[in-house]
Amino acid sequence: MSAALRGTSAMLVVVPNAIIQGLLIAVSPREPLTGASIALAVVSGLVVLAASIALWVIPLARLSKRLVIALVSTALGVALLAVAAPFLVPLGVGLSCVVAVRALPGGRTLVRRRPWHTVVLLVLTIAGAALGFVVAMVLGLFVTGAPAAGLTWLVVGAGGALVVDRWVASARQEDVIASAKAQP
Known part of the structure; x- marks a missing residue:
């Protein structure tokens, strides 16, 4: 799947999610x-979970039971973390990506054979999630209610789509390398 098609498909997930989140705030x-x-x-959490699963599936072009289990379990962990210690949510999001990528073909190889690459992706993911928090707070100061929720989820969703695409691309690259090495 081309990058343009993946981006368009991701926006077909991100934009409706942002609209739904805004409407949930409105009512x-x-x-x-x-x-x-x-x-x-x-309901909001379930919509975000469905959007998250869709964003992981788009670059893969297939649904995996292992991936869904990883995403659902890490989503529950991040939700509990959000209640217990909201300031740790970016760390939870980053660790969730590591768990999710291990459920992909080539994901375990990525974590094992390229640990520094994984650490860099993890740090960038945590930084992106923290930036999403800042965007949400700034929008909350200047724009309120449903428009702020919609804009926040639009920005966070677009950033999340980019992050997920990089994780999947890295795992796919490792899978291709491993397959090439296995060829006689």
Whole structure:
């Protein structure tokens, strides 16, 4: 799949996710701990999880049970981390990418044979997630409500799509190298 097609496909995931997140904020009640607020937060999390799975599947062009299990389990871990220690979420996102990439063909080889490359991707992922936090806070200061949520998820989603594409490309490269070495 070409880079242009992957980018277009990713935007077909990111833009609807941003719209849905904005709409969820628009209809959410003002009281944060009501049953409706909690239900909308769960719906929001499930929409983000579905978008995340889609962003990992787009460059692969196939769905893997191992990848879905890795993404669902790490999403639960990041959600718990967000409640317990929100400032550690960027670290959780970065570690989630390492777990997810290990579920891909060539992912384990990438982590084992190119640890410094993996560390660089991890650091860039953590920095990108932290930048997403900053974008969310700045937008929250100048734009509020549904527009801020939509813009935030648009920026974070586009950044996430780039990050996921780099992780998958690195794993794919290792898979190609390993396959070439296995050829007689």
